[in-house]
Amino acid sequence: GEDVEQSLFLSVREGDSSVINCTYTDSSSTYLYWYKQEPGAGLQLLTYIFSNMDMKQDQRLTVLLNKKDKHLSLRIADTQTGDSAIYFCAVSTDKLIFGTGTRLQVFP
């Protein structure tokens, strides 16, 4: 079945860019998503990209998709302390599969 992998932790300084990476195995994925989970809360959809796109930008967020390498990334520009959260990628085939989540810690 589909496997979606992420590194568990990322620590960045406030004001720097953050890049969160995700790899997946099923090349038939149609939509790919990034969700954000703040402490003790549910997940919220941040952004998504359709599989025929290479890049999508939305304010401070940039999503890059490399279909050949089955690699998805989320770049957060000018990272703020409020960006500290767990970030999940998710891929959609016949069902939605979530990655393990990356905990982003932003320090002053």
Next chain:
Amino acid sequence: DGGITQSPKYLFRKEGQNVTLSCEQNLNHDAMYWYRQDPGQGLRLIYYSQIVNDFQKGDIAEGYSVSREKKESFPLTVTSAQKNPTAFYLCASSIEGAKNTGELFFGEGSRLTVL
């Protein structure tokens, strides 16, 4: 305001007891889901329902049961057969099946601790 409400937020249970987690949505969504979240393991699908009076097992359904008698409600029962029930449980809904758009709307979660 439209949204998904889970209750209780925190729940403690003794071993051998069944417990039911509530999930209610007023978004008029057809599909509802239950996920379990454990540290370092992401979200795993327990059960999902795409229409009233119908539901399917997810990847880790053993020891859990659900019902979908009303469109708005999708309660999850954690039975004594679930060997490791301590976890954070998330309920979600979507307009239609996740394979179409994948945009899920999540509740705030329920943390179950077995003593």
